[in-house]
Amino acid sequence: MKLVTAVIKPHKWEEVREALAAAGVAGMTVTEASGYGQQKGHTEVYRGAEYDVSLVPKIRLEVVVDDADVDSVVSTITGSAQTGKIGDGKVWVIPVDSVVRVRTGETDEAAL
Amino acid sequence: MKLVTAVIKPHKWEEVREALAAAGVAGMTVTEASGYGQQKGHTEVYRGAEYDVSLVPKIRLEVVVDDADVDSVVSTITGSAQTGKIGDGKVWVIPVDSVVRVRTGETDEAAL
Amino acid sequence: MKLVTAVIKPHKWEEVREALAAAGVAGMTVTEASGYGQQKGHTEVYRGAEYDVSLVPKIRLEVVVDDADVDSVVSTITGSAQTGKIGDGKVWVIPVDSVVRVRTGETDEAAL
């Protein structure tokens, strides 16, 4: 199994969620995060003063998936989260040894 | 070494923490998260209108452990976080290449 | 590629960010977290009552890097986040199968 972690723009969250649901992803875990990247360096003027804002709000998703589903999940996310503007985010995939469903103790594929 | 990530119900946090401490886990990192899963689909009525609430609050734990301790840590978490109701959460295990303790520079087992 | 996750003290964040930028790290994802560890056990007195505070605020960084850069990134973080006092935090490294840049669909090294 694999853990797909995606960092996306907040206002894309609804679309990504719907796309994943449509693609059959039954569960995920979401956290609020802040991103630092090329999108950095934007300058804000406020009350007559200028500032660099280095962090921008992001949504961070984690989805544990079967090996077989990795590619489709990744492409579903990139497809639905894309705006084409800098800062759209990243998706990375990590190997997972095992998964357990707390409620039942089921493991691995059965736990998803 | 392994990274054990657990997503649990918020009100189980105290119990899980105590069970882990009792099982000898010396450290962990905790974040607030929102979960999407089978627990979704609950409908709320508020001021006369109905809504689907798709996200529910969760607590997300990360514990880096020795390979030898993985099973006991996972079962401690599942044991103490379980309520038997949908939404109890998931635990997954990921391989870790190395760990460093920032304060001392100690690495791997010594860093835990 | 590897995912470097670091848990550090909040007031070290600016320094770490600058050190990483100086070391050529172009992007990262940051979340607020709470840490449990040896730093635990500090006791607070408030309005005449005593409490154990078991969780302390932390900043959690994630940086996906090329295999070649892992060591330098880890040592940059430990170098800049260190205060020498208990609770400085941990850094751990995890293998990454693949990375995608959402905006362009570029993968792996090109996605960083």
Add this chain to the structure above:
Amino acid sequence: MDTGDTAWILASSALVLLMTPGLAFFYGGMVRSKTVLNMMMMSFLALAIVPVLWVLYGYSLSFSPDGNQFLGGFKRLGLDHISQGTAYGTIPEYVFVAFQLMFAIITVALISGAIADRAKFGAWALFIVIWMTVVYFPVAHWVFDFGEHGGWIATKLKAFDFAGGTAVHINAGAAGLALALVLGKRVGWKRDPMRPHNLPFVLLGAGLLWFGWFGFNAGSAVGANGLAGLAFVNTAVATAAAMVGWLLVEVVRDKKATSLGGASGAVAGLVAITPACGTVSPLGSIAVGVIAGILCALAVGLKYKFGYDDSLDVVGVHLVGGIVGTLLIGFFATKGNTGGIGSIFYGGHFEQLGKQAVAAGAVLVYSFVLTYIIGKLIDVTIGFRISEEDEVLGIDQVEHLETAYDEAGIIGGSALKTGV
């Protein structure tokens, strides 16, 4: 001039001024955190623009004694012909100017709740100027000017509206409905919960509104006397009774009483007792309050039936509450308080109910039609609504370059939650 009367109307004017910031919190707490600043600033913009209009020509159009029954005159332009020594009844006219100004401010601010989260700030500014001129100043004259060339509702029809059930609440409610129709629904309406982001703010707003409303209602006696006392007691008890009414609806329907319901019930009671507080007894006020609380609690669901996004229930609370209060005078007014004119339950007279209905209907229709036209004109010229994309991002960022909260502060200045 009487210093005691003056003291009370000075205090009342300050109290009514505070209602608009109170409203900003009542409304601001109800929207999502990405739109709270804009919501509040719609009220604060009323505070910025209306006083200037009022001094320049608004007071004159409403109260200058050289007008006719439909509009005041021009002698008071720029507050001309008023000095420290000019009296209005037993108080200095300057004090009356101040007191009535506060009514003008809050009326237009009330409307903003109907178009939460989606109105261009510049368009809202323009709306305030036009609406005050074309709708509020005339209607205030109709209802509040009791002089020789006073307004037709006050002096010809002789409907009772002690503190502005028609001129303020029905007026704002009808205008809110019109603007909600002009602007259309928010993105995600009915799909997303859009629950209040800060309910303590809603309660704070309700508390400040109630506090200020004693100036609004008891101040409308334009003196410190038994009539003010009656209006004060009635304002307290009707508001309480309306909270009870609203919360009971919730308990029966949903098993639980919400804080949003408590706050809304209080406001519904305040609205309904506004026209009635000088003419009904404290026992009658309990009836007015309970009825208003129950009816408004049910009325806030209407928007889902009819499909208009009156975001914060200006229609359900102010239009419905204003109508309820204005009409119930026809049932509960007592002869002792009206100078001999009875009502259905107190003397069996039906005539007054008819007058009340005419006043309510006239203001409702006038306000709705004119507001709809003004709204459409603004919409087709400079545009009234922000883009969908901006709405999703949050109007605070887009229209004010700000986010309301930044509480991550642990990390120096560049706090994690700052920026877009």
Add this chain to the structure above:
Amino acid sequence: MDTGDTAWILASSALVLLMTPGLAFFYGGMVRSKTVLNMMMMSFLALAIVPVLWVLYGYSLSFSPDGNQFLGGFKRLGLDHISQGTAYGTIPEYVFVAFQLMFAIITVALISGAIADRAKFGAWALFIVIWMTVVYFPVAHWVFDFGEHGGWIATKLKAFDFAGGTAVHINAGAAGLALALVLGKRVGWKRDPMRPHNLPFVLLGAGLLWFGWFGFNAGSAVGANGLAGLAFVNTAVATAAAMVGWLLVEVVRDKKATSLGGASGAVAGLVAITPACGTVSPLGSIAVGVIAGILCALAVGLKYKFGYDDSLDVVGVHLVGGIVGTLLIGFFATKGNTGGIGSIFYGGHFEQLGKQAVAAGAVLVYSFVLTYIIGKLIDVTIGFRISEEDEVLGIDQVEHLETAYDEAGIIGGSALKTGV
């Protein structure tokens, strides 16, 4: 009737009304974020229920002139026999009705701090009705009715209680203690910090309370005169001195002064000067304030010693502060302010202290015993406390179907932090 006196009591009534929303914030800020709405709604429920009771029979039981020294009469049921022209001293009786109503509201609201986070909302509603009827209305009569058939404390014992140290603060404090015992401790008490979730709200509440308290104390002169002026100055300076006292205790004990301490010190001073503000001098008020600030700062620790969960220190602040203020009159009252009756430090008279102690003790015992019985009755019938599980989840969710804050709003409606 005097318009100036009337103006001040109208303003004072509005000020005292605001104290209850102020209290909602003072208390609401102190609890955890999962219980703030319930905490605030306990105060708002007092605002909803008490005015209705007051008009129906409460005012009559407290002040109707046809009663005896223990209870008022029935002539004022439904505010009968009062019209706009009815006077109470130099003001319209309606204004006096309004002013005293506000005292009734806040007294029962004060109690809620003792049972934070764990009381069924329906049980609290029932408690308000019974407690007001059985405890507050009689005690208010004892202390506040100076008429021919007035209360025994006011007219026979002649203890001084200018604005309600006994009827309001000792009364609420004793009742809070009784209820805290009936309901028992919160889950996690002493183990979890349970620190205030929003200290700015606590300061806001303290600020609004202080502001409103000028109506409470200076309004108790029932006129705009030198006595009101004295009460006003004393209220300002004693409150300040009590903040100094409380903060000094913290600095000495913990090295630092907290904002919770500042807010609590202010309230302790306000409580203690309430009975005394009409009889002591401004210098005496400094003493009263400093003593109350220090003693209350120490008293809030008692609950840990004796093991009762008086969650927000109703006992430590209101009961202790009320007793301190009531007794210190026996030391600091000046002949010039009492019409010739001295005190221990001003004239060396000890008698008054005894009277003060009798008044304080009588109200304390009566309130504690009756409240304990009422609480137990409610507990064994409908149950007073929510389940442990619900308490851990948070009473706001369970009793009001709401969470106070939803600030994640960046993500459309379905914000990350919504829901359970």
Add this chain to the structure above:
Amino acid sequence: MDTGDTAWILASSALVLLMTPGLAFFYGGMVRSKTVLNMMMMSFLALAIVPVLWVLYGYSLSFSPDGNQFLGGFKRLGLDHISQGTAYGTIPEYVFVAFQLMFAIITVALISGAIADRAKFGAWALFIVIWMTVVYFPVAHWVFDFGEHGGWIATKLKAFDFAGGTAVHINAGAAGLALALVLGKRVGWKRDPMRPHNLPFVLLGAGLLWFGWFGFNAGSAVGANGLAGLAFVNTAVATAAAMVGWLLVEVVRDKKATSLGGASGAVAGLVAITPACGTVSPLGSIAVGVIAGILCALAVGLKYKFGYDDSLDVVGVHLVGGIVGTLLIGFFATKGNTGGIGSIFYGGHFEQLGKQAVAAGAVLVYSFVLTYIIGKLIDVTIGFRISEEDEVLGIDQVEHLETAYDEAGIIGGSALKTGV
């Protein structure tokens, strides 16, 4: 004595008291979340200390009739020689004592905005005591004591300062500048955004300030009369006009109007109209407001040019606004309101402008120099500033052992966000 006048000044005193908590929110919302409690507590400490000083000797030094033109006398030490029957004009002297006390409290609190996030709390306490004694009490005497041995500005120079443009705003603004120079810049100044952490609080503060300011300005008529009415109307309209002015600057410069700008504009207008509200007409007030709004909006940028960290723009708003208002009297005062003394635009008289400039300059220089010396003395003795490390961690933790918000509450007591 007149009960109506007394009623209004009692109410005004309460209103002005509320301004200081209002200021705590106006300032507290502007700082970062890790410093909000300290910011608020700086205001609350003024509320704790100043009343005690005032009763002990402050009122005497400012207003005791046995002084000279530079300082009051000693007859009023401990408020000696005042009883309930003592009159000050048409009101009890106790009421005047209370009213003027509130001015003293807020003036020193205003200064705190210049030194946000970095002052030792103990040093601030000491500063309050010394500054009030050495700077405020004398200056209040100069400006506010119109008695036989009254102050030189009020009785010799005869500059107009109706409600404290010099004694309050120029005084606090100059002192703020001096302290900002003594303490130096915050860590990260100009690098980190340091944006307001809670803009609704800023708006709440602005709303409460505006509300209270009616007591400040219209109460300065020391009676309920036409002059109070004029001051009231002027306060409403100038504030509104200043909001318009400030927001226009933002729209022109940044394309958008901010909520911080709206709140700041309102305060700038309130500051500028303070000295002028009794002498200019409502039309003149619009001019004063617009000019102040525009100039202050531009002035808040000065600190970046000159490199002083006047954190919350005490200089840009209070010093600049106070000067603007004080000088504009020389242009806009009308003979009808001044008793025959004209101004540049009303009668073509230039003399008054000179007097205004002398008053403004004298207070500015006196306050700046003395404050700088006091600040330096404190800094070299006990130290005025916290350590850099503590500043980064957040002054709330360090000086008050608290964090303002703890909203994670879902998890029992040991909420995730608690602790350091």
